[in-house]
Each structure stands twice: as C-alpha cells, then as structure tokens.
Amino acid sequence: MFNYIIRRLLYSIPILLGVILITFTLDSVMMTPNEKASRVLGPKAVGKTRTEWIHNRGLDRPMPVQFVNYVKNLVTFNFGTTWVTGRDLSETFLQGVGPSLCITLPGFFAALLGSLGLALFQVFVRNSPVDRVLTLFSVALMSVPTMVYVIFAQAFLALNLRYFPAYGFAYEPGMLRFLLLPIVIFMLINIGYDARLYRAIFLEEIGQDYVRTAHAKGVSTARVLAVHVFKNGLIALITLVVAQLPKLILGSLLIESLFGIPGIGSMLVQAIQTGDQPVVMVSVFLGSALYLLSLIVTDILYAWADPRIRLS
Amino acid sequence: MSTPLLEIRNLSIAFHTETGVVEAVRGIDFTLAKGETLAIVGESGSGKSVTGLALTRLLPEPPARYVSGEILLEGRDVLKMKPDELRRIRGNRIAYVFQEPSTSLNPVFTIRWQIAEAIELHRPEVCDVDAEIVKYLELVGIVNPRQRMNDYPHQLSGGMQQRAMIAMALVCHPDLLVADEPTTALDVTIQAQIIDQLKVLKSQIDMAIILITHNFGIISGIADRVAVMFRGKIVEQGPTAEVLRNPQHPYTRALIDCIPKLGQRRKRLTTIDHAALEAL
Amino acid sequence: MKETLERLWEHWITQDLLVIAGFALVFWLLRRGARNERWQRAFQRMKRDRSGLISLAVVLLYLGIGGLEMLRIPGGPYGTRSILDVFTAGVAQEKTYSAPLADELLNSPRHEKLNGRHLLGTDVLGKDVLVQTLKACRTALIIGALTSAIYVPLGALLGILAGYFRRRVDDVVQYLYSTLASIPEVLLLVAILMVLGKGLGTMALALGVTGWVTLCRLVRGETMRQSERPYVAAARALGQSHRNIVLRHLLPNVMHLVLISFVLGFSGIVLAEAVLSYLGVGAPVGTSSWGAMIDSGRSELARDPAVWWNISAAATALFILVLSLNILGDSLRRAFDPKRT
Numbered sequence: 065m066f067n068y069i070i071r072r073l074l075y076s077i078p079i080l081l082g083v084i085l086i087t088f089t090l091d092s093v094m095m096t097p098n099e100k101a102s103r104v105l106g107p108k109a110v111g112k113t114r115t116e117w118i119h120n121r122g123l124d125r126p127m128p129v130q131f132v133n134y135v136k137n138l139v140t141f142n143f144g145t146t147w148v149t150g151r152d153l154s155e156t157f158l159q160g161v162g163p164s165l166c167i168t169l170p171g172f173f174a175a176l177l178g179s180l181g182l183a184l185f186q187v188f189v190r191n192s193p194v195d196r197v198l199t200l201f202s203v204a205l206m207s208v209p210t211m212v213y214v215i216f217a218q219a220f221l222a223l224n225l226r227y228f229p230a231y232g233f234a235y236e237p238g239m240l241r242f243l244l245l246p247i248v249i250f251m252l253i254n255i256g257y258d259a260r261l262y263r264a265i266f267l268e269e270i271g272q273d274y275v276r277t278a279h280a281k282g283v284s285t286a287r288v289l290a291v292h293v294f295k296n297g298l299i300a301l302i303t304l305v306v307a308q309l310p311k312l313i314l315g316s317l318l319i320e321s322l323f324g325i326p327g328i329g330s331m332l333v334q335a336i337q338t339g340d341q342p343v344v345m346v347s348v349f350l351g352s353a354l355y356l357l358s359l360i361v362t363d364i365l366y367a368w369a370d371p372r373i374r375l376s
Numbered sequence: 377m378s379t380p381l382l383e384i385r386n387l388s389i390a391f392h393t394e395t396g397v398v399e400a401v402r403g404i405d406f407t408l409a410k411g412e413t414l415a416i417v418g419e420s421g422s423g424k425s426v427t428g429l430a431l432t433r434l435l436p437e438p439p440a441r442y443v444s445g446e447i448l449l450e451g452r453d454v455l456k457m458k459p460d461e462l463r464r465i466r467g468n469r470i471a472y473v474f475q476e477p478s479t480s481l482n483p484v485f486t487i488r489w490q491i492a493e494a495i496e497l498h499r500p501e502v503c504d505v506d507a508e509i510v511k512y513l514e515l516v517g518i519v520n521p522r523q524r525m526n527d528y529p530h531q532l533s534g535g536m537q538q539r540a541m542i543a544m545a546l547v548c549h550p551d552l553l554v555a556d557e558p559t560t561a562l563d564v565t566i567q568a569q570i571i572d573q574l575k576v577l578k579s580q581i582d583m584a585i586i587l588i589t590h591n592f593g594i595i596s597g598i599a600d601r602v603a604v605m606f607r608g609k610i611v612e613q614g615p616t617a618e619v620l621r622n623p624q625h626p627y628t629r630a631l632i633d634c635i636p637k638l639g640q641r642r643k644r645l646t647t648i649d650h651a652a653l654e655a656l
Numbered sequence: 657m658k659e660t661l662e663r664l665w666e667h668w669i670t671q672d673l674l675v676i677a678g679f680a681l682v683f684w685l686l687r688r689g690a691r692n693e694r695w696q697r698a699f700q701r702m703k704r705d706r707s708g709l710i711s712l713a714v715v716l717l718y719l720g721i722g723g724l725e726m727l728r729i730p731g732g733p734y735g736t737r738s739i740l741d742v743f744t745a746g747v748a749q750e751k752t753y754s755a756p757l758a759d760e761l762l763n764s765p766r767h768e769k770l771n772g773r774h775l776l777g778t779d780v781l782g783k784d785v786l787v788q789t790l791k792a793c794r795t796a797l798i799i800g801a802l803t804s805a806i807y808v809p810l811g812a813l814l815g816i817l818a819g820y821f822r823r824r825v826d827d828v829v830q831y832l833y834s835t836l837a838s839i840p841e842v843l844l845l846v847a848i849l850m851v852l853g854k855g856l857g858t859m860a861l862a863l864g865v866t867g868w869v870t871l872c873r874l875v876r877g878e879t880m881r882q883s884e885r886p887y888v889a890a891a892r893a894l895g896q897s898h899r900n901i902v903l904r905h906l907l908p909n910v911m912h913l914v915l916i917s918f919v920l921g922f923s924g925i926v927l928a929e930a931v932l933s934y935l936g937v938g939a940p941v942g943t944s945s946w947g948a949m950i951d952s953g954r955s956e957l958a959r960d961p962a963v964w965w966n967i968s969a970a971a972t973a974l975f976i977l978v979l980s981l982n983i984l985g986d987s988l989r990r991a992f993d994p995k996r997t
Contacts, residue, residue: 082835086844090851191438200707203986207923207978209930211950212971219957219964273479279434280474281494281544282467285459295484310840317842317935336846337936344847351840371484371528394701 069360076356081135083352087345088134097123103339104147138349148340156343157328157350163233164315164327166243171250172312176305178255183262184289187270199263205256210318213249218322221245233325246323250316258304265300269293299370306362310354314347379451381551381584382408382431387445389426392438400426402608403445410551413578413585415595415616417631418605424588427605428554431586432466433457468498471545475557477537481529487513488525491544498548512543515580517573535566539573546577552584559594567594574598593635596620604628668728668736675726678801679719689915692908698991708987711980718977721790722797740791748772750782756965763961777965780952788944789969795945796977799860799929800922806864807921811871812914816906818872819879820898829876833869841866845928849937859938863925871917878910912992916985923981930974946970 097118105117118124122133137144143153182202186195233242269275270293278288315329324330328347335343367373389401401423408414418424429435431447433454447454449469454462474480482490491509495502502508506525513521516539529537538558545553555574559567575598578585587599595602595616603613604625612625623629664670689695702708724740731737748771753762756777761768770778776785818829836844848862882888883906891901932938933947941948953967 078831079835079838082831083839086835086839087847090847094851199986200983203982204975204979207927207975207982209927209934209947209950209971209974211931211934211954212967212975215950215954215957215967216971219962273474273476274482276429276434277472277474277480277541278482280432280466280472282463282465282497283493284463292482292485296482299484314840314843318931332843332846333935336850339850341850344843344850348839348843348847351843352838355838355840369484371486372530 072360143346148338160328167246168312171247174251175254179258182259187266202256202259214322265297302365306358309358380407381410383448385446388443404610415587415599415602422605423608424605470552471550473555473558476561516543554586556588701991705987711983714980722793725794744787747784750778754778789973792944796926800925802860803863807867811868815872815875819876854940920985923978946974
C-alpha cells in the first residue's frame with residue numbers, strides 16, 4: 065500500500081512537470097521580460113527601474129536557468145507575489161480556501177445525494193415517461209450558464225423578494241444567510257450533469273447477471289438497486305466524484321465573484337480582470353497537483369470498494 | 377391424483393424488440409410432480425431458458441410480455457401474483473442456478489454475505505446463520521467451508537463458484553430448483569462433477585429439478601422425464617429412457633445424434649436442417 | 657504584400673467562400689459517413705426518435721440564422737452587410753430602452769413614441785433585441801466551428817494513431833492528454849487567453865487546444881477495440897499499408913464517435929464562450945454575443961424598472977441552442993449504441 069502510493073506519486077512527476085512547462089511557456093516564453101515589466105510597473109517605468117525589476121527576478125538569465133528556478137519555486141510552494149496587489153500568493157490562496165469550501169462542500173454533498181437519489185429513482189422507473197421527463201430536466205439544468213442562475217436568483221429572490229442577501233460573506237453564526245443561495249446554485253449546476261452520468265452507470269449495472277441472481281433470490285427491487293447495484297456502481301462513481309476535489313478547493317469562479325464570497329474563485333476572477341498573471345498560473349499548477357492527488361485517492365478508494373483490486 | 381407441484385398451461389411469451397415482436401415461447405404445456413426431475417432440452421434460442429425464467433416472472437418486462445397461459449404453482453397462478461407474493465416464491469419455493477457462475481454471483485460481496493441474504497429473506501427464524509451457511513457449503517462439496525465462505529467470488533474457481541450458487545439456491549429448501557445450463561460455462565471434468573453433485577443432492581433432498589440444457593448427453597442419469605423444445609414449442613416429451621431409446625420427433629433424433637459416443641467412428645457430427653423441420 | 661493579403665482575407669467574398677466551404681465540408685462528411693451501414697441503421701433509428709428530430713430542427717434553424725448573418729454582401733452604411741441585415745432592414749431604430757411590445761420609450765418623461773413595435777423590446781442603443789439576439793448566433797457558431805476545426809481533427813487523429821500503433825505513440829499521446837486533463841479546464845483557458853489576448857480566433861485556439869482530450873480518449877479506446885477485430889488482422893495479412901488500414905478501415909468505424917462528440921462538444925463550446933466573454937477574456941468588446949448580452953444584463957436588471965428582456969432573450973437563445981445540442985447528441989449516441997441491435 066505504502067509502496068503503491070510512493071510509486072503513484074513518482075508517476076505524477078512527469079505530468080506535473082508537463083503542466084509546469086505549459087505555464088512556464090505561457091508565462092515566460094510567450095511574454096518578454098519587458099512586456100512583463102511594463103504590465104507590472106506601468107508603461108512609463110523605463111530605464112533603470114525596469115532593468116532592475118527584470119534583474120531582481122532573474123528574468124534576464126538564460127531560459128533553462130529560469131525554468132529550473134521556476135520549478136524550484138513552485139514545488140517548494142514559494143509562489144512569489146501577485147503583480148497587482150503585491151501580496152504573497154500562498155497566503156492569498158490559503159485565505160481563500162475557507163470561504164470557497166463553505167460554498168463548494170455543502171453544495172457538492174447536496175448535489176451528490178440529490179443526483180444519486182435521482183439516478184437510482186430513474187433506474188427504478190427506467191424507460192417510463194417519468195424517466196424521460198427527469199432526463200430532460202437534467203439536461204435542461206446543465207444547459208443553463210452559471211451566471212444566468214446567479215443573476216436571476218439575485219434579481220428575483222434576493223433583491224425583489226428580499227429572501228436572501230444578494231451579496232457578501234462573514235464568518236459568523238448567521239452566515240448561512242449568505243451561503244444558502246450560492247450553495248443551492250452550486251448544487252443545481254452539478255446535479256443535472258451528475259445525475260445523467262450516474263444513471264448511465266447504474267443502467268449499465270442493471271443488465272448484469274448478478275442482478276438477475278438477486279431477483280431470483282427474492283430480493284426486492286429497491287434493495288437490489290440500493291445494495292447490489294449501488295455497491296457495484298460505486299466503483300465507477302468513485303472516479304467521477306473524487307475528480308471533483310480540485311474543483312471544490314479552487315471554488316467556483318462565477319458563483320463566488322457574483323455573490324462576493326472572498327474565496328479562491330473570486331480572487332481568480334479579480335486576477336483575470338486585472339491581468340494578474342501569476343495568480344492564474346499558480347492556480348493552474350495547484351489545480352493540476354490537486355487533480356493528481358485525487359487520482360491517488362481514487363485508486364485507494366477503488367481498492368476499498370472493489371475486492372478484486374489489490375494495490376501492489 | 378393430487379395437484380402437481382407445477383403446471384404450465386398454454387404459455388406464450390413474446391419479446392418486443394425494435395425490429396418487431398419475437399415469439400420466444402409459443403403455447404407450451406407441461407407438468408412437474410413433487411420431487412420429479414424434468415430436463416428441458418433444446419438448442420440456443422429455442423425458448424428453454426425463457427421458460428425457466430418465466431416460472432417466477434424473472435424476465436424483464438418490457439421487452440418481455442406474457443401473451444397467454446398460466447403458470448400454476450400448486451394451483452396458484454404465478455402470472456397473477458402481486459410483486460411481494462412473487463418475492464416470497466423466488467428463492468424460497470423456486471430457486472435458480474444460472475449458466476455463468478462468475479458473473480451471476482455479485483462480485484463485490486462475499487459468498488457468506490450473499491448466502492446470508494437469502495437466509496435472512498426467507499428463513500428469518502435461523503439463529504446461527506454462519507452454521508447454516510457452512511452446512512450447505514459442505515453439502516455441495518466445498519472443502520473447508522468456514523474459510524471459503526469469507527471469500528469473494530473471484531477468489532474461487534469456476535466449479536467452486538457454481539457449487540456456491542447451488543448452495544445459495546438450496547439454503548431456503550426450495551420445492552423446485554431451476555438449473556439453467558448449470559454446466560455450460562465450465563470445463564468438461566467440472567461439468568461431470570456438478571452433474572454428479574446434483575444427482576447426490578437429488579437423492580438427499582426431496583426437491584423437484586428442472587434442468588435446462590442443450591446437451592442430451594448429461595441428462596440420462598438424472599432426469600426422470602425430458603421435454604424437447606424447438607422454436608418455442610415443446611415438440612416431444614416423455615420419460616427420459618424412452619425418449620432416448622425411441623425418439624419420435626426428427627428434431628429429437630437429430631439432437632440425440634449430436635451426442636458423441638464412445639467407440640463409434642464417424643466422419644462428422646449431424647447438422648440440423650431447420651428448414652425441413654420447420655416444414656413439419 | 658502582407659497588406660494585400662490581409663485585405664483579401666477580410667474581403668467579403670473570401671469570408672463568404674469560407675462560410676460556404678465550412679457548411680459544405682460538414683455536409684460532405686455526413687454524406688460520406690452515411691454510406692456506412694452502421695450510420696444507415698442509426699439514421700433509421702433517428703427517424704423514429706421524436707425528441708431527436710425536434711432538436712435537430714432547432715439546431716438547423718440556428719445554423720440557418722447564423723449562416724445568414726455570416727454571409728455578407730455589399731451595401732449598407734459600412735460597405736458590407738449580412739443577408740440577415742437585409743431581412744431585418746425594416747426594423748425601426750429607437751433612441752434607447754423600450755419594453756417588449758411597448759409603444760413608448762422606457763421611463764420617458766415626455767412619453768416619447770416609438771418608431772415601431774418590438775417583440776422583445778430594444779436595448780440601451782435602441783436596437784431591436786430580437787434582431788440582436790439572432791445576430792449573436794454568428795459569434796456562437798464561429799467559435800463553435802473554429803474550435804471544432806481545431807480539436808476534432810487533432811483528437812481523432814491522435815486517438816486513432818495511439819489506438820492503432822500503441823507502444824511509443826500511445827505513451828506520448830497518453831502523456832499529452834493526461835497532462836492537459838490534469839488542469840482544471842477554465843483555468844487553462846483563462847491562462848492561455850490572458851497571454852494570447854482577447855479575440856474570437858484566440859478563444860477558438862484556446863478551446864481547441866484544451867478540448868481534444870475527451871474525443872481523443874474515446875477514439876483511442878474504440879480504435880483499440882476495433883484493432884483487435886479480425887478484419888484488421890485480415891487487412892494486414894493481405895498486405896495493406898498502415899495508411900490504408902487507418903483511413904479505410906478504422907476511421908469509418910470511429911467516425912460516429914466523432915459526430916457525437918462534435919455535437920455535444922459544440923454545446924460545451926457555446927456555453928464556454930458565454931462564460932469566457934462574461935469573465936472578460938472572451939469575445940472582444942463590440943462583438944454581439946450572448947455572453948456579452950448577459951453580462952450587460954446584470955446591471956440592467958438592477959435598474960428601476962428592471963430591464964429584463966435583453967438578458968432574458970440572450971439567456972433563452974443560448975439555453976435553447978445548448979439544450980437542443982445536448983438532446984441531439986444524446987439521441988445520436990442512443991442511435992449508434994452497439995448494444996441496441
């Protein structure tokens with residue numbers, strides 16, 4: 065088990081290096097040091113200030129040296145500072161994780177339970193008109209752009225009817241007021257897509273021989289679905305569910321920024337709008353690292369859910 | 377005469393597919409007495425497996441549809457039963473052993489869990505479930521049952537898996553065991569072992585068996601009677617020895633000719649001319 | 657020289673020819689595919705799938721409208737105008753906002769009368785919202801077509817090569833897509849667009865570079881399955897070249913995956929365009945796009961009285977197109993499903 069995890073971590077290294085190469089290319093090859101300097105210092109700063117700025121950051125060194133430094137900084141989590149606010153990047157990210165998780169975690173679990181229930185129910189009534197309507201409903205939910213959900217929810221539920229505050233965030237006992245609407249929207253965005261996938265997985269399982277055996281034993285349809293089919297489907301489900309891990313930690317760009325939740329998503333949107341490149345590049349690296357981590361978690365969960373798999 | 381255990385009257389089953397309606401079973405009749413063993417023999421697609429599954433309405437509906445007929449289990453029509461009545465019959469009165477043990481057992485639960493589920497469903501009065509499981513695993517010839525029952529299906533060989541399936545079917549003392557091609561997916565030597573096991577069980581337990589197979593060769597020592605199915609119809613039925621000795625229908629003759637016999641030299645196995653048979 | 661080329665590129669005839677060539681290419685590919693027996697069976701099934709046919713009709717309607725807006729002819733105040741402009745030339749121009757079917761300007765103290773009726777009202781510049789919404793089809797279609805033109809050949813080719821040659825080729829392709837797949841898609845898109853700058857072309861490039869992964873995986877898997885079939889071994893035994901086997905035998909048998917991914921991918925691209933334009937890294941300012949209309953709609957909803965028609969029209973148009981593409985993709989997938997025979 066331990067050996068396995070070590071080996072998987074080693075496998076992730078080339079991929080992570082590939083990702084770093086992509087961001088490095090975007091960051092340093094596609095953009096000259098001068099362009100960078102004028103973005104950060106403004107177009108007026110020329111001459112000594114500019115050359116000094118470039119030299120201090122090692123941007124005048126040969127590309128390979130720059131790349132090695134770049135990798136070294138990223139893997140030691142020494143992300144440097146943002147261009148616009150000049151704040152420390154790792155600190156900024158750490159601050160953003162809490163508010164992001166406040167939205168994404170409850171939203172994720174609500175969507176998971178909702179879509180699992182919906183999928184199992186649809187498999188129960190498969191090929192009936194109810195199933196078709198629910199499938200159409202799922203497709204409709206995933207065909208609405210995120211910002212449309214947010215904008216209309218804010219306009220009608222928050223501003224006109226004043227059920228919820230439209231905007232804001234606070235760590236306080238009453239924070240649920242702020243969170244409820246974003247959480248529900250996060251759930252709505254995911255539930256349609258997930259339910260469709262899960263339904264397909266369960267439908268695949270329902271055709272298996274062991275399902276017939278369970279029915280032949282006299283097991284009720286509900287139990288066949290909830291126990292026999294569910295545990296088999298779980299194996300396929302794990303990949304889909306765990307792969308969402310990076311998305312949860314990095315937050316939702318649109319929901320957070322539109323609701324004023326000071327999470328990583330808001331920070332990214334701000335960075336996008338102000339052209340703060342390092343923030344985006346570091347988030348690409350972090351997203352990829354988290355994804356690779358989630359792959360390892362997936363494998364461990366596989367071994368737990370499927371007796372046929374042994375990690376070695 | 378008392379009511380037979382099972383009586384099938386004029387049963388017809390159709391499948392609704394995209395290309396049209398396929399009649400898989402076309403008006404068959406047969407009866408089965410308590411403790412009797414009936415072999416249903418026919419080639420693939422002849423409707424024999426469909427008949428077996430229909431006995432407890434295990435066919436998925438749709439596409440399957442019961443067009444006409446009755447399936448009387450001690451005089452009560454299975455086709456008219458409510459879902460929970462059906463569930464009380466499945467596994468309890470009529471139990472199944474299927475063709476492919478490796479996929480018919482649930483891969484993610486232990487043998488113990490799967491047998492225990494059957495016991496808990498139909499025999500809630502059993503206190504020591506583990507002891508009961510061990511008893512039946514022993515009965516079907518599994519060595520070292522106490523360890524084996526904690527195995528997952530993939531840890532057992534094909535023959536052992538099928539024995540576990542049989543144990544799971546027997547554990548609720550069914551009146552009827554439907555064995556649907558129980559040996560087809562197994563090696564030849566294992567096939568013989570499983571059939572011998574069924575013979576032994578038959579002598580030990582008072583239980584009727586419907587043995588569904590395409591192989592006339594395996595039925596002689598075990599089946600009291602045989603019904604031959606062809607294209608959804610029973611073309612011939614009677615005591616096994618008699619049918620084997622003196623088959624009436626040309627299809628039966630053709631099937632019997634397909635059994636390779638020891639000491640006989642032949643250039644090739646008989647092929648079956650469907651068009652000619654259909655014309656009959 | 658360069659200037660002449662640029663002028664030639666921007667000439668309306670060139671643009672029209674490109675549009676026609678694009679439509680012709682898709683049509684030709686479908687016709688070629690339809691020779692395949694599997695496709696014919698799928699088309700037969702599609703004919704009985706009512707929701708699939710309805711969604712197909714809707715998608716074709718959008719294609720038609722977008723096509724009319726893309727085809728330009730000389731005339732109008734800017735030298736050229738689109739055929740859609742010609743059709744909508746009779747729609748009156750107002751001064752600013754007016755509600756749907758209203759007869760006077762919104763909030764006008766002097767109750768200023770409108771020049772005409774507008775089914776979906778007018779926007780801040782007094783343009784008819786319905787016409788604007790229809791015109792925005794063009795942006796969605798251009799992004800969708802350009803992106804598909806990049807990612808479909810890339811994904812299909814790499815997938816087939818990886819699935820057929822395996823070993824080294826497969827290792828390289830797998831490494832490429834594992835690397836790309838490990839990055840959250842929005843972030844990669846934003847990172848690329850930040851460096852390359854705004855514009856329809858760069859947006860299509862970014863979406864294309866990130867979008868081939870799913871298709872490649874699908875095609876690779878199916879190619880591997882097909883390669884194990886006897887017909888491929890037979891073709892090889894007959895001494896056919898790799899090129900022939902890939903083009904004549906494997907490609908036709910994975911093309912249905914390409915079609916399904918193309919349709920479903922299109923819906924993803926249209927949604928992504930809206931989101932990216934909203935984030936400010938998508939369509940350049942001034943392009944009429946649903947994303948931009950939704951963006952401006954946010955502040956319009958906060959006005960008193962709320963201007964809801966602009967954003968609603970854009971959101972609905974976007975929603976119906978994406979929904980139809982999703983349903984069409986699903987029913988294509990069902991029609992091609994090998995398990996249903």
